[in-house]
Amino acid sequence: MDLYAENILDHYRHPRGKTSLENPTIEHKEKNPSCGDELTVQLIINNGKVEQIGWSGEGCAISQAGMSMISEELIGKKLEEIDQLEPKFMHDLLGVPVGPRRIKCALLALHTVKNAVRKGGGEKERSWTEMLS
Amino acid sequence: MDINSIRRQFPLLQPNLIYLDNAATTQKPQVVLDAMDQFYKTSNANINRGVHKLAEAATLAYDDARKVVQKFINAQKSHEVIFTRNTTESINLVAKTYGRSILKKDDVIVLTILEHHSNIVPWLQLKDELGVRIEWVDINNDGMIDLDQYKKILADHPVKLVSVSAVSNVLGIRSPIETMIELAHTKGAVIMIDAAQMALHERMDVQKLDCDFLAFSSHKMYGPTGIGVLYGKENLLEKMPPFLGGGDMIGEVTTNHFTTAELPRKFEAGTPAIAEAVGLRTAMEWIEQIGFDEIQKHEQSLLTHILDILQRATVKPVTILGALNPFQKVSCISFTLDGIHPHDLTQLLSQEGVMLRAGHHCTQPLHKRLGVLASSRLSVGVYNSAEELDQFAKLFEESIHQLDGSHSAARSA
């Protein structure tokens, strides 16, 4: 199947949740160092759960569509749950085979969200190497 | 020049594969592959370390390769040609031997904002190590090196070394190295030329240029990976300390002392890339057979054609980095598209068999200067054809339609 499947391009052209929140509980930014893609995620947390999500970013279709997709999945999720999400979660969301050169594009959204949650909980953020291993 | 007969010599170039990433590395003609194969099948042995017949054949093959390189760049002496692994290692060699032993705190090194990371990081390392200072020469809006600023830096600072690329690997523009060399010498500074992107497009005549050091990679000029060249003037190489220590670079070794071998072995510790030297030599002879005049004529027509294609593109305006005049471009064209990330474009093109490069091309300071995160780069070689560029043009428009979502709209209109 094609990396640029219609659902991915649809999220890229019409990103969901790409708004700026007034008073986010947590805000966090990550980059894909190999190509400069950037994502900033904002979360409003209530009772240990994600109540609202907003984000901004710049980059390729895969990283931006990934963020759009994951933003639809996170509402209502517990922070511990998010911290435990595996790369497989992101791959399943995208639903297309991602080659080794684009793996960081595909996982940038998950990486940003997970580190946002860790930062919010006062825990050490994870490096790309930890994320990928 | 018969493009078809040239193409047929490259086994990798199949009809459905359009290779336009020559600035990263070129493909290899069959003669180069054969020469290396033949070396392993008939002459393989270690060099300089034995008197048996095979060792002699291998040593001769290696020394002959050096002489061909000498002739190719018109060096006065063959021992002014040092084999390294690549351009990066050649530049590091100069930084870590000449730089470390001769430069002092507060001496100034001049670089341009165009440089590849290979011609930046070794000097930044010296800055951290010795406290030398780096002055940067800017470019103008056309991507040309600002010579007035260069002159001013030379006049105002204790400049001891200049290192500049002959051709930008992003803008594809030839630098005014002749003038820069002359000006550096007036000031008593030594100057190193990063010729990685020059070697496959233009004759490098080190005596005519009068540069002090010049570096290039075999793999970017139709030769194998794993071997590169550092040219250095004899008197400078003589006064530099050795680079790596080990076998082949020594004169005598005792338990507490060593002396170094004479040039060029002083800088070639350990078993070198012998078969690759044979491959590089063959690539140079192959280039000579075609001739740089023919190569340039052909590549110039390709660059004119691709600039025309990109400037006329109707799907989306293309922003070309650096001068638009094709005669100022000698190797490649980099561009950006509003709202389309270079990785998406090049990945879609690659699915259709067209190979371009996307990213910052190891020139983050230049991309920052130009205010872009990343760009797409199309770089030509001697085997590319106008038909390939036309095919690129068609797929380029289709890819943009696909990413933009304007495909169905365009069809129904």
Ligand SMILES: Cc1ncc(COP(=O)(O)O)c(C=O)c1O
């Ligand atoms: C201008 C320039 N300098 C240096 C290099 C480094 O060459 P290599 O990777 O072969 O050492 C390159 C190649 O990418 C280049 O284009």
